[in-house]
Amino acid sequence: MNFSIEYMYKHPKSPLKIRFVSDPMSLNEALFITADLEKTGRVSELIFIDTKGVSWTKKELLKLTEVKNEEPKNISIYFDGGYKAETGASGQGIIIRYSQNGVNYRIKKNASLTNLESNNEAEYAALWIAAQELEELGVQYEEVIIQGDSKVVIEQLKGEWPCYETNLQNWADKIETLFKKLQVEPVYEWVARNKNKDADQLVTQALNGKIIQAKKEVIDNL
Numbered sequence: 001m002n003f004s005i006e007y008m009y010k011h012p013k014s015p016l017k018i019r020f021v022s023d024p025m026s027l028n029e030a031l032f033i034t035a036d037l038e039k040t041g042r043v044s045e046l047i048f049i050d051t052k053g054v055s056w057t058k059k060e061l062l063k064l065t066e067v068k069n070e071e072p073k074n075i076s077i078y079f080d081g082g083y084k085a086e087t088g089a090s091g092q093g094i095i096i097r098y099s100q101n102g103v104n105y106r107i108k109k110n111a112s113l114t115n116l117e118s119n120n121e122a123e124y125a126a127l128w129i130a131a132q133e134l135e136e137l138g139v140q141y142e143e144v145i146i147q148g149d150s151k152v153v154i155e156q157l158k159g160e161w162p163c164y165e166t167n168l169q170n171w172a173d174k175i176e177t178l179f180k181k182l183q184v185e186p187v188y189e190w191v192a193r194n195k196n197k198d199a200d201q202l203v204t205q206a207l208n209g210k211i212i213q214a215k216k217e218v219i220d221n222l
Contacts, residue, residue, distance in 0.1 A: 001141045001185055003030040003056070007037065007046040017044075024051060027068070031061060050141075051185055064141065072098040072105075072137050076145040077130045078191075080199035081122030082207060090116040092126035093202025096133055097218075107133065108214045110202035117167060123150040124171035126199075127157075131178045143185045147196065154190040 002024035009018045025033070030048055037043045048056040056064070078095040089112065096107040113125050127148070134144065148154055155161035156172060163169045179186055193200065205212060 001050050001052075001143060001183065002026060003048040003050050003061070005030055005034060005037075005046065006049055008044045010042045010044060012042060021049075027061065027065060031058075031065065034058060052183070068141065070101065071142075072100045072139050073142060074099045075134070075139060075142055077127075077134075077147065078196055078199040079123070079126040079130050079146070079148045080196055080203050081119065081124070081126040081150070082200075082203040083116060083119040083122040084207065088114075088116075089207055090114070090122040090125065091203040091206030092122060092129055093199040093206065094126055094130040094133065095198050095202075096130060096137075098137070098139075104218045106216050106218050108198070108202060108212055108216075109133065110206040110210075110212050112206045112209075112211070120150065120152050120165075121167055121171065122203075123148065123153045124168055124175070126203075127153065128171055128175055131175050134184065135178060135182060139182055139184060141183045143187060144179075145187050145189060147189045147191045148199075149191055149193045149196040151190055154188045157186070158188045 003026075004024050005020075005022040007020055009020055011017070022033070034046065037046075046058065048058070048061055050056065075096065075098040080093045082091045083089070091110065091112050093110045094107075098105055109129065111129055113122070116122050116125060127146070130146075152161065156163045156168070157175070163172060202212060
């Protein structure tokens with residue numbers, strides 16, 4: 001999550017005060033610049049505004065920094081879903097990459113949910129599983145890159161395409177509600193199927209009855 005700095009500048013030779021608002025920046029950058037501004041002795045009424053429009057004091061941000069040092073960061077998700085109309089079977093696959101305490105990790109997980117009605121619903125269900133996994137990891141106040149090859153899911157969650165199907169809207173509402181609870185800022189990106197092959201393979205394995213849940217430390221997070 002990024003923050004803007006808002007403060008009053010006190011003119012050194014007159015009672016004039018000028019309000020400044022910065023461009024959004026990372027938490028660490030905001031705290032560094034604030035410390036530099038405060039050295040001038042001409043800054044007052046300083047607050048921080050996050051990307052959700054919530055105001056923070058410096059004390060609150062310093063506390064947040066302490067908490068975030070132990071939490072996952074640099075998070076990206078690949079998700080995929082599949083549905084076989086002839087059998088009613090579905091498969092979901094997710095890949096989550098993140099760093100924590102200086103170590104990079106990769107989670108691979110799949111599932112085979114029942115009572116779904118389409119490939120699009122299977123895709124939404126996969127992202128719901130990923131969102132729940134973020135909650136299990138303790139992710140909060142983070143930007144999360146979310147990549148999938150379903151144009152429908154990506155564009156609907158970005159707000160670019162309308163969603164007329166009630167079942168899909170229900171999944172979207174659940175996902176967005178959980179992200180709001182976690183104060184996660186999702187960045188949705190469509191990728192071609194060949195860029196999503198690891199998640200797709202997990203879907204195939206789920207449809208074939210092979211359920212996987214693995215967490216692995218990796219050399220890098222690419």
